[in-house]
Amino acid sequence: MTRYYRVLSSIIVFTMMGIGSFVLSKSFAEDEQNRKGQPIKSREQQESKASNNDLAKFMRGKLDASSQILDGLCTEDFRKIISGASKLQELSAAESWRVSTDVMYRQHSAELRGAVKDLLNAASKKNLDGAALAWTRTTLSCIECHKWVRATLISKG
Numbered sequence: 116m117t118r119y120y121r122v123l124s125s126i127i128v129f130t131m132m133g134i135g136s137f138v139l140s141k142s143f144a145e146d147e148q149n150r151k152g153q154p155i156k157s158r159e160q161q162e163s164k165a166s167n168n169d170l171a172k173f174m175r176g177k178l179d180a181s182s183q184i185l186d187g188l189c190t191e192d193f194r195k196i197i198s199g200a201s202k203l204q205e206l207s208a209a210e211s212w213r214v215s216t217d218v219m220y221r222q223h224s225a226e227l228r229g230a231v232k233d234l235l236n237a238a239s240k241k242n243l244d245g246a247a248l249a250w251t252r253t254t255l256s257c258i259e260c261h262k263w264v265r266a267t268l269i270s271k272g
């Protein structure tokens with residue numbers, strides 16, 4: 116009889132431990148979600164979030180292409196430079212690039228496209244200095260446009 120109780124009590128203890136760790140892990144998971152701080156949003160907000168995510172993915176693509184270019188410049192690998200610059204050229208010609216029709220925005224876009232074109236030219240002539248110079252113009256145009264976006268588009272909401 117005591118043996119029976121001992122088995123029973125250990126079953127109960129293990130069950131409690133199981134439930135306990137389940138509850139704990141669930142509350143941790145919820146905590147994790149809360150920490151990510153995603154308040155419940157209206158449908159409209161969620162939709163605009165989706166298009167923001169598309170834009171973010173698109174912009175990340177530019178960043179990937181850019182690091183390939185820098186990689187190529189540092190290792191004097193002109194194929195890498197050309198590959199990254201072509202990607203950047205494609206991306207900057209894409210429809211989703213046109214976040215704003217503002218004159219300044221278009222000018223920043225044109226600046227970037229011009230710099231990327233010079234970068235491609237220099238790289239295809241295996242002109243490292245020319246490519247490096249065009250690259251600094253390219254990155255400056257990234258930064259200038261972002262400065263403009265932050266000051267203008269975002270403050271407008």
Ligand code: HEC
Nearest residue numbers: 171174175177178181214220223224227256257260261264
């Ligand atoms: C003509 C304007 C323009 C130019 C030039 C430009 N961007 Fe952007 N970029 C934007 C806009 C608009 C956003 C989105 C801003 C926002 O709403 O947060 C953005 C956002 C980004 C982001 C943030 C994405 C995220 O995770 O939220 C990255 C990274 C980025 N751009 C990379 C680049 C790089 C690299 C270049 C240059 C090769 C570049 N951009 C050139 C307009 C531009």
